Amino acid sequence: xxxxxxxxxxxxxxxxxxxxxxxxxxxxxxxxxxxxxxxxxxxxxxxxxxxxxxxxxxxxxxxxxxxxxxxxxxxxxxxxxxxxxxxxxxxxxxxxxxxxxxxxxxxxxxxxxxxxxxxxxxxxxxxxxxxxxxxxxxxxxxxxxxxxxxxxxxxxxxxxxxxxxxxxxxxxxxxxxxxxxxxxxxxxxxxxxxxxxxxxxxxxxxxxxxxxxxxxxxxxxxxxxxxxxxxxxxxxxxxxxxxxxxxxxxxxxxxxxxxxxxxxxxx
Amino acid sequence: xxxxxxxxxxxxxxxxxxxxxxxxxxxxxxxxxxxxxxxxxxxxxxxxxxxxxxxxxxxxxxxxxxxxxxxxxxxxxxxxxxxxxxxxxxxxxxxxxxxxxxxxxxxxxxxxxxxxxxxxxxxxxxxxxxxxxxxxxxxxxxxxxxxxxxxxxxxxxxxxxxxxxxxxxxxxxxxxxxxxxxxxxxxxxxxxxxxxxxxxxxxxxxxxxxxxxxxxxxxxxxxxxxxxxxxxxxxxxxxx
Ligand SMILES: Nc1ncnc2c1ncn2[C@@H]1O[C@H](COP(=O)(O)OP(=O)(O)O)[C@@H](O)[C@H]1O
Ligand SMILES: [Mg+2]
Numbered sequence: 062x063x064x065x066x067x068x069x070x071x072x073x074x075x076x077x078x079x080x081x082x083x084x085x086x087x088x089x090x091x092x093x094x095x096x097x098x099x100x101x102x103x104x105x106x107x108x109x110x111x112x113x114x115x116x117x118x119x120x121x122x123x124x125x126x127x128x129x130x131x132x133x134x135x136x137x138x139x140x141x142x143x144x145x146x147x148x149x150x151x152x153x154x155x156x157x158x159x160x161x162x163x164x165x166x167x168x169x170x171x172x173x174x175x176x177x178x179x180x181x182x183x184x185x186x187x188x189x190x191x192x193x194x195x196x197x198x199x200x201x202x203x204x205x206x207x208x209x210x211x212x213x214x215x216x217x218x219x220x221x222x223x224x225x226x227x228x229x230x231x232x233x234x235x236x237x238x239x240x241x242x243x244x245x246x247x248x249x250x251x252x253x254x255x256x257x258x259x260x261x262x263x264x265x266x267x268x269x270x271x272x273x274x275x276x277x278x279x280x281x282x283x284x285x286x287x288x289x290x291x292x293x294x295x296x297x298x299x300x301x302x303x304x305x306x307x308x309x310x311x312x313x314x315x316x317x318x319x320x321x322x323x324x325x326x327x328x
Numbered sequence: 329x330x331x332x333x334x335x336x337x338x339x340x341x342x343x344x345x346x347x348x349x350x351x352x353x354x355x356x357x358x359x360x361x362x363x364x365x366x367x368x369x370x371x372x373x374x375x376x377x378x379x380x381x382x383x384x385x386x387x388x389x390x391x392x393x394x395x396x397x398x399x400x401x402x403x404x405x406x407x408x409x410x411x412x413x414x415x416x417x418x419x420x421x422x423x424x425x426x427x428x429x430x431x432x433x434x435x436x437x438x439x440x441x442x443x444x445x446x447x448x449x450x451x452x453x454x455x456x457x458x459x460x461x462x463x464x465x466x467x468x469x470x471x472x473x474x475x476x477x478x479x480x481x482x483x484x485x486x487x488x489x490x491x492x493x494x495x496x497x498x499x500x501x502x503x504x505x506x507x508x509x510x511x512x513x514x515x516x517x518x519x520x521x522x523x524x525x526x527x528x529x530x531x532x533x534x535x536x537x538x539x540x541x542x543x544x545x546x547x548x549x550x551x552x553x554x555x556x557x558x559x560x561x562x563x564x565x566x567x568x
Contacts, residue, residue: 104433197416200378205430205482206405 095288098210099218112216120182120217120283121224125231127181128174132165132232135173136239139164144249154250158258161240163267170232171271172319175278178228179311182279183286186217187307190290191300199291214287218280225279226272233268270326277322278315285311329353330375330486330518335384337374344370345542348384354485355516357509357532361523362539363564368522369413371539372490375520376408377401388486406434409479409517413490415471417463417478423450424459427478434482449477453507469500476504480511487512487519493528501525505532526565529553538564 072078103109144157190213193199202209237259244255289307293299330352337345344367352358360368373379375386377393386393388404396404417426427446431437437445450456453473463471472492479487489508493501509532512519523529529536530550538546538561546558556562 108432193419196414196419197412198418200373201410201412201416201418203378204376204405204408204410205433206402207430207433208402 091292092285092288095210095291096284098208099214099284099287101208101211103211103215104208108212109216112212113220116216117220117224120185120221121228124178124181124228127177128228128232129235131174131177132170132235133239133242135169136161136165136236137243138239139169139236140240140243140255141247141249153254155254155258155261157250158240158244158255159261160258162237162259162263165233165236166267166271169236170229171274171278172315174229174232175225175275175282175315176312178225178279179282179308179315182221183282183308183311184304186283186286187290187293187304188300190214190287191293191303192297194291194293195296195300210287210291214284214291217287218283221279221283222276225275229272229275230268233271270322273326274319274322277318281314281318282311285314329387329389330520331387332375333385333387335371335374335386336382337370337379338382343542345374345381348539348542348544350537350544350547352518352520353535354518355513356519356534357512358518358520359523359529359533359536360520360539361529361533361536361564363524366539367542368539369490370542372488372520372522376405376410376488406430406482407484408486408488409482409484411472411475411479411487411489411492413494413522415463415468415475417471417474419463422460422462423455423466423474426463426474427481430478430481445481446477449481450474452480452511453477469496469504472496472504473507476507476511480515483515485517487517489519489521491522491524493523493525498527502527502531508532540564 073082139161140157143160144154147154147156190199193213199209199213202212241252241255244250245252286304286307289303289310290300293303295302332348332350335345335348336343348371360371362368370379374381377386381394391400391404393401393404417423418429421429424443424446427449428442431442431445435442447459450459453476455470455473455477458466458470458474463474466474476489476492479489487508492508493504496504505528508519508521511517521528521532530553533550533553536546536548536550536553537544538558540560546556546561548556553561553565
């Protein structure tokens with residue numbers, strides 16, 4: 062442990078380490094400036110609302126099917142796994158439903174679904190904006206006196222952040238439905254026991270906590286993917302690099318913020 | 329009128345533009361010529377404020393570009409039309425929506441007025457019956473025309489064209505040249521054109537600046553270009 066710490070501190074003080082840290086701080090700064098540009102007052106509210114509808118359809122509505130299918134299957138699988146792990150006759154079978162609900166609400170419906178959306182939404186956003194950047198379309202917008210960041214990015218961030226908690230609720234509903242389908246098809250536990258378990262010790266705050274996490278994660282997804290795309294350079298290869306970097310950064314940040322938010326809200 | 333004084337621009341440690349001073353007059357096709365990679369696009373993008381110059385000043389009439397606030401710059405840009413090298417039409421919009429895009433943001437016209445103006449611009453550049461096509465369904469020449477139509481949509485005082493005829497056949501490119509020249513004279517615009525096409529230099533060049541490795545080496549009109557003394561320019565012309 063001591064050795065590792067020493068090695069780490071030597072690396073941090075080396076030239077390479079310092080330049081890495083510098084780069085990191087620089088990109089955080091640029092990200093903040095970018096957000097400042099995005100959150101300028103829209104030039105025309107009518108255009109903003111129209112774009113908001115377009116983006117909601119593109120980012121949220123088009124993810125509904127994916128989220129439903131994944132939740133349905135994971136819900137079913139989890140029920141089988143949980144049931145096969147508590148064969149003990151002293152544990153009430155109702156706990157299968159209870160545990161499924163807790164897993165879904167606390168972690169799956171927000172964090173895991175957000176990680177899946179990071180791939181879908183993130184690559185969609187960063188490649189769209191990145192290809193507009195490298196074909197000068199963003200410069201063309203700026204040249205018309207339009208705030209390109211505001212026009213392109215603000216509707217994406219707003220719709221992703223505000224509407225994603227609905228995806229989380231949808232995922233919860235379909236996860237529970239998946240569990241119920243498996244329960245009623247296989248009869249591992251009685252359907253009534255399952256329903257009872259789902260209702261057992263229900264804590265509404267957990268849903269709020271999960272919805273909040275989802276909104277936060279989708280804010281990260283939309284803003285970072287936009288940021289990477291907006292500053293993409295180097296032709297179509299650069300667009301590819303930008304969207305890869307965006308998704309890696311987003312995934313790490315989602316896990317990090319999951320830890321922080323959980324510590325802050327649940328402990 | 330646009331006036332550039334002692335303009336310097338570099339990327340990192342590589343100097344791209346060095347000590348450029350030039351003046352562009354209204355109603356004239358001002359040309360910037362030079363080999364590929366000589367810094368023409370960078371000059372154009374610096375002129376319109378997409379890149380920050382390292383030093384030097386750019387005057388639009390009596391306004392200094394460097395001392396403008398964000399809102400003033402936005403106002404100025406609404407008086408500028410720009411045709412990009414690759415047209416830069418918006419993929420997400422049809423031809424007519426592309427042309428109405430600047431109007432949506434910068435005017436409070438009714439939809440009918442906007443469509444009327446867009447039709448007028450499209451007519452002016454001889455694009456008809458393509459209102460509802462998307463840019464990727466158009467040929468290169470058509471894209472350029474639509475790009476010009478979009479650039480003149482708000483009746484700009486200044487028109488910038490980055491290689492308006494690169495990648496086009498000689499016939500289409502001379503049509504585009506004529507079009508730009510006509511529009512310039514018709515609306516008394518200050519037009520700046522980047523090109524390395526000898527034909528357009530001869531036919532529509534009113535005021536020509538030759539750039540080599542980021543330096544302005546020669547300036548004059550199309551009559552004087554063949555008798556110019558500058559050795560780099562002679563080399564450039566012979567290669568053509
Ligand atoms: N964004 C940029 N970053 C770094 N170098 C650039 C950038 N844009 C252009 N350059 C460099 O500036 C030089 C001039 O490019 P450009 O103005 O595009 O030439 P052209 O005269 O063909 O339009 C080239 O050597 C190019 O490598
Ligand atoms: Mg160029």
